Amino acid sequence: MRDAHDITSAGHLGIEKTFDRVKREYYWRGMYHDVYEYVRACDTCQRYKIDQTGPRGLMGRRVIERPWAVIACDLMEFPLSKSQNKYLIVFVDLFTRWVELKPVRRATGKAVASALEELVLFRWETPDFLICDNGKEQVNKDVTAVLDAYGIRQVTTAPYTPRMNPTERANRTLRTMIAAYVGANHRDWDKHLHELRHAINTAVQSSIRVSPAFLNYGRHPRPVKSLRREVEAPTVEYWEVDETVWLERLSRLDAIRDLVKLHLDRAHARQARHYNRGRKDVRFAEGDIVMRRTHHLSVGSDGFNKKLGSRYEGPVKVLKVLSPSVYVVETPNDKRVAKVDVDDLKRYMQPRKTDTHIACAEFTIMSSGSESE
Numbered sequence: 001m002r003d004a005h006d007i008t009s010a011g012h013l014g015i016e017k018t019f020d021r022v023k024r025e026y027y028w029r030g031m032y033h034d035v036y037e038y039v040r041a042c043d044t045c046q047r048y049k050i051d052q053t054g055p056r057g058l059m060g061r062r063v064i065e066r067p068w069a070v071i072a073c074d075l076m077e078f079p080l081s082k083s084q085n086k087y088l089i090v091f092v093d094l095f096t097r098w099v100e101l102k103p104v105r106r107a108t109g110k111a112v113a114s115a116l117e118e119l120v121l122f123r124w125e126t127p128d129f130l131i132c133d134n135g136k137e138q139v140n141k142d143v144t145a146v147l148d149a150y151g152i153r154q155v156t157t158a159p160y161t162p163r164m165n166p167t168e169r170a171n172r173t174l175r176t177m178i179a180a181y182v183g184a185n186h187r188d189w190d191k192h193l194h195e196l197r198h199a200i201n202t203a204v205q206s207s208i209r210v211s212p213a214f215l216n217y218g219r220h221p222r223p224v225k226s227l228r229r230e231v232e233a234p235t236v237e238y239w240e241v242d243e244t245v246w247l248e249r250l251s252r253l254d255a256i257r258d259l260v261k262l263h264l265d266r267a268h269a270r271q272a273r274h275y276n277r278g279r280k281d282v283r284f285a286e287g288d289i290v291m292r293r294t295h296h297l298s299v300g301s302d303g304f305n306k307k308l309g310s311r312y313e314g315p316v317k318v319l320k321v322l323s324p325s326v327y328v329v330e331t332p333n334d335k336r337v338a339k340v341d342v343d344d345l346k347r348y349m350q351p352r353k354t355d356t357h358i359a360c361a362e363f364t365i366m367s368s369g370s371e372s373e
Contacts, residue, residue: 014039018039019031019035041349041350046349048310051346054279056342059275064261068124072091072094075089076088076090076171076174078190080187081103085103087105094166096216097212102119112143116130133156133159133162161343170200207263284318284342284347288318289347289348290318292316292329292338294312317329327342
């Protein structure tokens with residue numbers, strides 16, 4: 001089987017092609033099964049071949065009970081603006097979909113920590129969780145100090161999985177809006193951020209069917225430019241409203257937020273059906289031996305091209321199961337740990353120690369005329 005699969009003239013081809021080569025010359029009982037197991041456990045094939053069975057991992061369910069309980073953070077990079085800003089810090093409340101923005105000159109932990117306090121903690125409330133990626137701008141001692149001081153738990157997404165960051169949808173919307181107003185001079189990207197933030201927060205969100213502003217304030221803010229405001233005089237002052245009216249409004253807001261939970265569940269179910277279409281529910285357990293997908297970069301000076309590099313590295317051991325789609329595994333060389341998405345893992349098939357059971361089996365050498373008989 002080595003001659004039919006491993007050597008250069010065999011080319012490390014797949015099971016069917018290897019089996020076809022073997023059966024031209026030999027026959028023994030259970031031959032196809034032996035070829036199948038041999039090719040499947042080929043170490044070289046496991047390193048260089050992409051699994052063709054489709055993407056792995058299903059969308060998990062995220063339960064959020066109240067506004068500002070769970071927020072997500074991300075940084076967007078833009079050209080250096082006239083105000084010397086290059087990055088935009090984005091916070092999103094996952095319940096109300098409210099967006100907070102802050103342009104900064106440098107992407108540092110101090111900038112993120114300061115923005116977190118200014119835009120969320122002292123403006124709204126202290127969240128229970130902060131979801132972000134593994135970038136050094138968000139995972140550092142400055143951000144950790146603020147999170148620890150207020151009892152906030154940081155949850156990081158697996159590397160190379162931007163789809164797992166809940167701010168990605170807001171980022172796409174925001175980037176499109178900025179592009180629509182910035183014109184040819186891209187250095188003005190931070191000129192209209194206040195207006196764009198207002199536009200997002202006062203627009204009805206399809207997933208919750210109300211605007212983020214309504215969920216936070218209990219009413220729809222009047223537009224910046226309103227013909228009604230110009231022609232209608234106010235008929236009542238706030239201090240003239242009976243207390244029972246305010247209590248009724250508060251109870252209605254609680255009921256609306258309960259309804260939003262239902263809308264969020266239904267929206268998640270729709271998204272999950274779309275996301276999970278064609279995906280496999282692959283799961284691993286602690287102690288499983290797996291291969292980890294590589295993310296090489298081409299290095300011209302070293303003569304290395306990522307397209308010729310190995311697709312997987314390992315084998316490594318699964319150390320901890322964080323969720324059905326996120327695992328903590330060893331790194332191949334220094335045995336440190338890394339958080340990895342299930343789509344970047346595949347089970348490692350251990351090569352058999354020997355082929356003595358095949359060597360001792362009865363087999364027939366096929367003659368040139370055997371196949372036609």
